[in-house]
Amino acid sequence: MDKIYHILKSAHSGWRYLVLIMLVLAIVQALAGWLGKKPYTEGNRKFNVFTLIFVHVQILFGLGLYFLSPLVQAGIRYWKMEHIGMMIFAAILVTVGNARSKRSEDAASKHRTIALYFGLALIVIVASIIQMVQLDPTRTFWGVS
Template identity: 40%
Template sequence: MYPTLLALHSLVRWFVLASLIIAIIRAYRGWLKHQPYTLADERLRWITATIAHIQLLLGITLYFISPIVDYFLHHFKEAVVIRDIRFFGMEHVTMMLTAIILITIGSAKAKRKPTDLEKFKTMAVWFSIALFIIFTSIPWSFSPLISRPNFRSF
């Protein structure tokens, strides 16, 4: 079960990134060009938040069944100084949870804004901050700090 969830979590990451980038591009374009907030923009906002929440559920499930996290939680004093273990036991989960919270807040605030310009601006700002956090907290294959494959097989 663990390898399958890990591969699925790795795959869904790309959907999160794609939807978030598209939503940010549309939000900045709508904000800066004073475009109308359409049903497509509303659906994209909802889809982006929903995919992020699915990824959160996968991540939380992985957190509780991961052998790395299990080691981190049961050997904290030794594990906290080991970069790979500390990253997955503490840093990754904290930063990603923060990013999902920002996406959720941004989505909820944008939904309730009275004008199209405010909806776009809210999405652009909150989603951009979340994307920055996500980019810095993914264990990219090219990262010198913590490295994992960009694509995992099932």
């Protein structure tokens, strides 16, 4: 079990960079489309779906860690409550944003919905990572822990 825990921990730590990059790119693309009055293309839709998938994979890594981590089993509140709660909330924001953008009629509304929901999710994720760094000085925002 210890080996699986370390593999999941490394995957979860490394995958966060891909999630952050995908979210930032999706937000920039949505803002450019919204403010530039650009059409919502199939490429936009696919990129948003890939971003959603990356976030969901990260949640799966995190849930695996939740059940294997000695930090959670030791009862450390941040890991048992705040971190997982904030991350699941961020994943819900991404999921709802993607679903709502599909239902929107015009391109501006689709872009605005993605920018809003993905942007809020990014804020929640970054806040959770900052909180983690403050609670555990052995971890860094950009360092693989």
